[in-house]
Amino acid sequence: GSCTPAVGIGKTLTEGNVTLNTSLCGSSYSMVDTTRGGGATHNMAMKTIGMGNVFTASSNTWGNNLVTNSQTVGADAQYGIATTWDYYLNVHNRHGIDGAGTGAITRVHYGRNYQNAFWSDGCYCMTFGDGDNGATIYPLVAIDVAGHEMSHGVTSRSAALVYSGESGGLNEATSDIFGTMVEYYASNAADPGDYVMGEKLFPNNADMKKAIRWMFKPSLDKASADCYSSSVGSLDVHYSSGVANHFYYLLAEGAVVPSGFGAGTWANLTPAKLVCNGNTALAGIGRDKASKIWYLALTAYMTSTTNYAGARSATLSAAAELYGNGSAEYNAVAAAWSAVSVS
Numbered sequence: 001g002s003c004t005p006a007v008g009i010g011k012t013l014t015e016g017n018v019t020l021n022t023s024l025c026g027s028s029y030s031m032v033d034t035t036r037g038g039g040a041t042h043n044m045a046m047k048t049i050g051m052g053n054v055f056t057a058s059s060n061t062w063g064n065n066l067v068t069n070s071q072t073v074g075a076d077a078q079y080g081i082a083t084t085w086d087y088y089l090n091v092h093n094r095h096g097i098d099g100a101g102t103g104a105i106t107r108v109h110y111g112r113n114y115q116n117a118f119w120s121d122g123c124y125c126m127t128f129g130d131g132d133n134g135a136t137i138y139p140l141v142a143i144d145v146a147g148h149e150m151s152h153g154v155t156s157r158s159a160a161l162v163y164s165g166e167s168g169g170l171n172e173a174t175s176d177i178f179g180t181m182v183e184y185y186a187s188n189a190a191d192p193g194d195y196v197m198g199e200k201l202f203p204n205n206a207d208m209k210k211a212i213r214w215m216f217k218p219s220l221d222k223a224s225a226d227c228y229s230s231s232v233g234s235l236d237v238h239y240s241s242g243v244a245n246h247f248y249y250l251l252a253e254g255a256v257v258p259s260g261f262g263a264g265t266w267a268n269l270t271p272a273k274l275v276c277n278g279n280t281a282l283a284g285i286g287r288d289k290a291s292k293i294w295y296l297a298l299t300a301y302m303t304s305t306t307n308y309a310g311a312r313s314a315t316l317s318a319a320a321e322l323y324g325n326g327s328a329e330y331n332a333v334a335a336a337w338s339a340v341s342v343s
């Protein structure tokens with residue numbers, strides 16, 4: 001039958017209670033968001049093939065904030081994808097992943113003990129595993145991870161950075177950068193925003209010692225590169241991304257130790273340990289300008305084979321277009337790349 005837009009409540013695992021855009025079809029609600037291109041959240045019910053089934057229910061309140069309720073994880077995903085859509089639309093004037101307003105399918109409860117999430121060009125969909133349901137890692141539907149996966153779709157429809165070597169690191173960093181910007185965009189008391197990827201996936205993790213990546217000091221994961229070297233492209237793309245993640249943090253925030261990570265904590269960070277070139281006076285231009293520069297670089301100046309040197313020139317071109325050649329923002333881009341040894 002015909003469906004009408006509806007507004008429900010998601011009782012999420014990681015973001016508290018949120019508004020969810022859904023649909024009402026006859027007497028049944030479904031997790032289909034016609035206000036955002038018809039994007040929908042599907043329950044894979046632990047299968048790994050096919051598209052599963054769109055979540056449907058007689059009530060428009062979804063989940064109960066507990067991982068044991070299968071709708072809960074769907075609510076996190078539906079909210080994370082909607083928020084990422086809104087971020088791209090309201091901040092970058094981009095209408096969906098493809099820029100043409102097409103909603104994507106989101107698949108949750110994929111497989112058994114699957115500890116990952118991924119974007120697929122083929123189905124124009126993204127997929128989230130359940131981890132171990134929170135024994136050590138929750139289902140991977142945290143908002144920064146949702147923003148990360150959806151941003152792989154954006155990269156694929158813009159610069160199309162090849163997913164290996166230095167361009168692969170830039171592809172991964174683009175997803176960490178925008179996943180983080182989405183988390184800040186959705187900032188709330190439960191999740192105020194940080195440059196830590198996936199901290200909400202781990203139980204009892206207020207100090208963010210457990211995470212997937214730390215953008216301000218990528219080597220905290222004992223694998224990612226903080227500073228550029230000519231061998232960085234031989235690392236896995238999730239580790240070569242470190243150089244660009246680190247650049248982005250320094251561009252936005254400067255050589256400033258994030259709260260909770262300074263002397264006396266496990267990381268014992270100082271400004272000197274945040275830069276590769278001793279420039280502890282490095283000042284940030286803020287998240288808003290940094291994100292506009294990276295987005296314009298991605299969508300107008302980078303190509304599929306852009307490497308780190310090319311990313312420096314692409315972001316400088318973007319800064320010149322947005323703020324002027326030789327502007328304070330332009331000079332900050334140059335200084336931040338120099339601070340991660342990209343010259």
Ligand code: ASN
Pocket residue numbers: 116117118119148149152172238
């Ligand atoms: N979660 C990973 C990512 O999005 C999956 C992958 O390796 N592509 O980067």
Ligand code: ZN
Pocket residue numbers: 148152172175
């Ligand atoms: Zn990724």
